[in-house]
Each structure stands twice: as structure tokens, then as C-alpha cells.
Amino acid sequence: MSDRPRSRLRPRLRFRRGARSVSAGATAGAASTVRAPRAPAQFAVALRTPARAGEPLFARAPRAWQRMLPYAVAAVFVMVLLPVTIVVLTNDYEAGGGWAGALGVAQTVPLLLAVTRPLPAWGMVLAADVVGAVVLTRADQVAQHAWPWTPMVIIGYLALMACLGLRESVRTLIGVWLATGAAGVVLGFFPPTGVINTNALLFVLGGVVLALTGALRGLGDARQKIAEQEGISEAERARRTLLEERARIARELHDVVAHHMSVITVQADSAPYRLPGMAEPVREEFAAIAASARESLGEMRRLLTVLRGDEANGADRTPQPGLGRLQQLVEATVRAGQPVELALAAGAAEAAPPAVDLSAYRIVQEALANVVRHAPGAPTRVSVTFDAEEVLVLVVNGPAREPVVALETSGTGHGLVGMRERVRLTGGTLDTGPLPDGGFRVAARLPLNTTSEDPS
Incomplete structure (x- = not known):
């Protein structure tokens, strides 16, 4: 029996620390192009x-x-x-x-x-x-x-x-x-x-x-x-998909925002003990800040209950993933038979704010899911680098070995929709598109300073 099928399942993981650059011309995700209907079919x-x-x-x-x-x-x-x-x-x-x-x-x-x-x-x-x-x-x-x-x-x-x-x-x-x-x-x-x-x-x-x-x-x-x-149904389906993805992102960001609000509450409550000799008006100001933070936390919990709806009782309460778990994600994808190479810059997980850290992980996760679904067996490269201003996420895959369906033209897939919403959330940019050799690419730029303007 030939060893060729066995070699296809052999892990191809390369984890490099210290990577610093990504090709400026590379951009976008995982899938195949759609051929336009031929003239005879249109005439028919x-x-x-x-x-x-x-x-x-x-x-x-x-x-x-x-x-x-x-x-x-x-x-x-x-x-x-x-x-x-x-x-x-x-x-x-x-x-x-x-x-x-x-x-x-x-x-x-x-x-x-x-x-x-x-x-x-x-x-x-x-x-x-x-x-x-x-x-x-x-x-x-x-x-x-x-x-x-x-x-x-x-x-x-x-x-x-x-x-x-x-x-x-x-x-x-x-x-x-x-x-x-x-x-x-x-x-x-x-x-x-x-x-x-x-x-x-x-x-x-x-x-x-x-x-x-x-x-x-x-x-x-x-x-x-x-x-x-069908056109109306497709538009409604796309709208529903977008709303569902936004709700899912909002649920995930609850933990990030709740963490910051908890820190504010603790700092405001402990300020009179950490800074003795504080004037009474200053004490009252810190007490008001702590009360507002606790009230905001309560409102956020009620908002999360609304967003989760029927899923509130069984919601996943595990910690949110980030760039630090990319190696595990890639290893799981390799075990599934998809050859993937990973290059993760040292310190990227520590440098990224929580929202950017979570968004970068989800973008890579969605891109790899699209590769597995639409280009199984295609060699794939994942690269994450950062500098003082932004985190660069790049996922590039080769052509599919067999004919596959077009990316997200049917069904309820959230891949590209989720990527766009997460990039929009952090004020970054997303570029997706096919490659000349039949592959696909996804490139996202996520600013480290997430205080961006409201995109709406």
C-alpha cells in the first residue's frame, strides 16, 4: 500500500517565535471561485x-x-x-x-x-x-x-x-x-x-x-x-445571520468588558485604603465611581441574559480564547488532516488588548474552518505578527484538490460575516479574495488602540 495517503495526514506544524513581518500584498480567506453561467445556459x-x-x-x-x-x-x-x-x-x-x-x-x-x-x-x-x-x-x-x-x-x-x-x-x-x-x-x-x-x-x-x-x-x-x-429569503437569511453573529460577538465581549468594569470597581473601592489622608469629597467621588461600576455590571448581566435568550441556562462559561491558544487550534486542525503551518510572533498575545486578542483568534478559527470546508487538503499558512500600532493576521491556503462548492453561497455559514464584524468592532480592516493559483487568502489588520470611531 502506498505511503502517500498516510503522509497527507502527517502533522505539518511549524511554530516560530519572533516572526516580525507579513507580505504587504497578501490579503484574505479560504474557498473557491464561482464560474459565471455560460451563454447557452443563459439563453436557455x-x-x-x-x-x-x-x-x-x-x-x-x-x-x-x-x-x-x-x-x-x-x-x-x-x-x-x-x-x-x-x-x-x-x-x-x-x-x-x-x-x-x-x-x-x-x-x-x-x-x-x-x-x-x-x-x-x-x-x-x-x-x-x-x-x-x-x-x-x-x-x-x-x-x-x-x-x-x-x-x-x-x-x-x-x-x-x-x-x-x-x-x-x-x-x-x-x-x-x-x-x-x-x-x-x-x-x-x-x-x-x-x-x-x-x-x-x-x-x-x-x-x-x-x-x-x-x-x-x-x-x-x-x-x-x-x-x-428566493431573493427576499436570501436577503432575510443574510440579515439574520449578521444579527446572530453580532449577538454572538456581543456575548463573547461581555467577559472582556466585565473584567475591566470589575477592575474599576475594585480600584475605586480600595482607593481610600491605598491612599490614606484622602479628602472627604474625593472619597465620595471614588464611592460614586464604584457604585456606577457595580450598577453597570448589573446592567451588563441583564443585557447578556437578553442576548443569550433560551441559551442562558446552558451557556458556555469557559474563559474566552485568545492568541495564546492558536497553537492548540492549529494542532487540532492538523489532526483533522489539514496541513497547516503557523508563525506566531513572540509577545503577540501579551501585546493585544482583550478584544483584539479574542477577535484575532476567532478570525483564524473561522478562516481555518472555511479551508477545511471548501478546500480540504490544501496546504495552509497562518501568520500573526504585530508592531506598535496593530496586529496583522494572515491566513493563506492553496487550491482545493477536488471541486468544491463556492464559499458561503448557501446555508447559514457565519465565516466571512463573523470576520467582518469582528474587524469592524476593533476598527481594523479585512481583505479577502481568491489567489491566481486557485487558493484563497484572508488578511486582517487589528489596531492595538481599539478606541475607534463608531463605524455606523
């Missing part, structure tokens, strides 16, 4: 999504030639039906060249308007078809031919019905269908002798086309509403 979506009122068919197709396709199809119908109509009316029906040309233009050219304005186009075509049926009653050879709708009229009319079904409401479609049947019924009272009646044929075929395209329109509308609701 456009085909399945009927046009809205006021916009042409296929208006949402990704390419210009795809958006022009309905115009081209309509033009082909006109160029084919126009000469055929004139020839058939002239030779088969012997309607006369002038009438044949006028009817051919009136019955076919409005199809060009059907791409953007199908209802007006239908009105013009129906009027032209009715006039044509009336004219054909006086034609010399109408017997033994289709009437009142010629084959060319039926083909053009069905194409027009398809455009109507994709654009108009169900009520409008029913009205169009009934008007078509009514026109045929009225013309049926005055039929020429020996004709082949095509009224029922157009009525049935028109109803079928309207039903099919209307159903497609209904599916498109339903799909659009579902997409809108």
Missing part, C-alpha cells in the same frame, strides 16, 4: 422565461444575435408568406392581381409587429383576414378551396397566436380566441358554394397554441415569483 433561461409586457421576446437573452432572433423569424414568415399568398390568391382563387397583392401585404406584414406589440398586430391581421374572406366570396375559383381562412392565413395566424400567448394575460387570450371564432361564425352565414370550411380548423388550432403558450407564460411568471421570493 431566456427561452423558458416569457417576455414581460412592453419588451420584445427574448429580450433577456445574453447575446445580441439571440435578442434579434424573434425579429429574424418574423421576417422569414413575412418573406415566405407574402409571395405565396399573392401567388395562391392570383392563380388558385383568381382573385385578381391588385386584390391579391393588397391582401398579401395586409395579412403578413403586421407579423413583424408581433414581436413587440402582438395585440395590435392581431387586430390588423384579423381585420385583413376578414376582408380577404369577403373578397374571396367574389373570386372566380373559390369553389373546392379553403374558406374563409386560406392555408397561408392559418399559418400566419398561428404564429401570431404564439406571440400573443407569451405576452398577454389569460383574459386577453380568451377574448382573442372567442373573437376569432365569432368572426368565423359570422362569415359562415354567407359561404360561397362548394368551399372547404376552415373555420373550425383555425378555431381549434388557435385554441391549442394559445393554451400551450399561455401555460408557458404562466410557468414563467411562477418561476419569476419564486426567484423573487
Whole structure:
């Protein structure tokens, strides 16, 4: 058996004291990039999504030639039906060249308007078809031919019905269908002798086309509403995730703030004993400070109860982690099969204020969790350095060995949200993004002086 899988699980931990620098160009977290949908897939979506009122068919197709396709199809119908109509009316029906040309233009050219304005186009075509049926009653050879709708009229009319079904409401479609049947019924009272009646044929075929395209329109509308609701749900989910993460950070910071308030209380209470000979007004001032600090501690406990809600009884009361526990975190990640290298500057844990210490640890923790989730097995480097002004946290991982899902596009993951909120809390900056080789990076700068302005 090969040793290669076993070597993948071998710990690769390197803990260096005294590291002092981080590459200035390095920034951000752990995941994979998302490929944009290809043009054929986008075009397929456009085909399945009927046009809205006021916009042409296929208006949402990704390419210009795809958006022009309905115009081209309509033009082909006109160029084919126009000469055929004139020839058939002239030779088969012997309607006369002038009438044949006028009817051919009136019955076919409005199809060009059907791409953007199908209802007006239908009105013009129906009027032209009715006039044509009336004219054909006086034609010399109408017997033994289709009437009142010629084959060319039926083909053009069905194409027009398809455009109507994709654009108009169900009520409008029913009205169009009934008007078509009514026109045929009225013309049926005055039929020429020996004709082949095509009224029922157009009525049935028109109803079928309207039903099919209307159903497609209904599916498109339903799909659009579902997409809108999904967008609203995604926004609400993101908002809820953000609020949950802020509440979690507030619960963690309670211990940090409570520690400082306790120190203030103890110092104020012990000041008269540590500084004998203090004037009475000064004693009263220290007593007021101690009372205010105790009252603030009580308010903080009540606030923490509200933030924890149902979790208050079972809340974790263990001390909050910091940079001093990064080695344990990395070792646990290595034992899980993720190769990680750690470089921690000596004295970083002691130099960072409690809020920065906790935030830096959580940022590394979230970044490593993202690596394990979205780039398992990718080599990862963690570096923490500091200077007189800030702590620099850098987590960089290589490309994933297998295709993985995009970072936090679904589910309730708090990784990047939590990082942003913690950096925002300390007044620092966060930079995340993919690397050219397919890896990811997370870089955070946390000021050691946390008295930053309110970012809101």
C-alpha cells in the first residue's frame, strides 16, 4: 500500500517565535471561485422565461444575435408568406392581381409587429383576414378551396397566436380566441358554394397554441415569483445571520468588558485604603465611581441574559480564547488532516488588548474552518505578527484538490460575516479574495488602540 495517503495526514506544524513581518500584498480567506453561467445556459433561461409586457421576446437573452432572433423569424414568415399568398390568391382563387397583392401585404406584414406589440398586430391581421374572406366570396375559383381562412392565413395566424400567448394575460387570450371564432361564425352565414370550411380548423388550432403558450407564460411568471421570493429569503437569511453573529460577538465581549468594569470597581473601592489622608469629597467621588461600576455590571448581566435568550441556562462559561491558544487550534486542525503551518510572533498575545486578542483568534478559527470546508487538503499558512500600532493576521491556503462548492453561497455559514464584524468592532480592516493559483487568502489588520470611531 502506498505511503502517500498516510503522509497527507502527517502533522505539518511549524511554530516560530519572533516572526516580525507579513507580505504587504497578501490579503484574505479560504474557498473557491464561482464560474459565471455560460451563454447557452443563459439563453436557455431566456427561452423558458416569457417576455414581460412592453419588451420584445427574448429580450433577456445574453447575446445580441439571440435578442434579434424573434425579429429574424418574423421576417422569414413575412418573406415566405407574402409571395405565396399573392401567388395562391392570383392563380388558385383568381382573385385578381391588385386584390391579391393588397391582401398579401395586409395579412403578413403586421407579423413583424408581433414581436413587440402582438395585440395590435392581431387586430390588423384579423381585420385583413376578414376582408380577404369577403373578397374571396367574389373570386372566380373559390369553389373546392379553403374558406374563409386560406392555408397561408392559418399559418400566419398561428404564429401570431404564439406571440400573443407569451405576452398577454389569460383574459386577453380568451377574448382573442372567442373573437376569432365569432368572426368565423359570422362569415359562415354567407359561404360561397362548394368551399372547404376552415373555420373550425383555425378555431381549434388557435385554441391549442394559445393554451400551450399561455401555460408557458404562466410557468414563467411562477418561476419569476419564486426567484423573487428566493431573493427576499436570501436577503432575510443574510440579515439574520449578521444579527446572530453580532449577538454572538456581543456575548463573547461581555467577559472582556466585565473584567475591566470589575477592575474599576475594585480600584475605586480600595482607593481610600491605598491612599490614606484622602479628602472627604474625593472619597465620595471614588464611592460614586464604584457604585456606577457595580450598577453597570448589573446592567451588563441583564443585557447578556437578553442576548443569550433560551441559551442562558446552558451557556458556555469557559474563559474566552485568545492568541495564546492558536497553537492548540492549529494542532487540532492538523489532526483533522489539514496541513497547516503557523508563525506566531513572540509577545503577540501579551501585546493585544482583550478584544483584539479574542477577535484575532476567532478570525483564524473561522478562516481555518472555511479551508477545511471548501478546500480540504490544501496546504495552509497562518501568520500573526504585530508592531506598535496593530496586529496583522494572515491566513493563506492553496487550491482545493477536488471541486468544491463556492464559499458561503448557501446555508447559514457565519465565516466571512463573523470576520467582518469582528474587524469592524476593533476598527481594523479585512481583505479577502481568491489567489491566481486557485487558493484563497484572508488578511486582517487589528489596531492595538481599539478606541475607534463608531463605524455606523
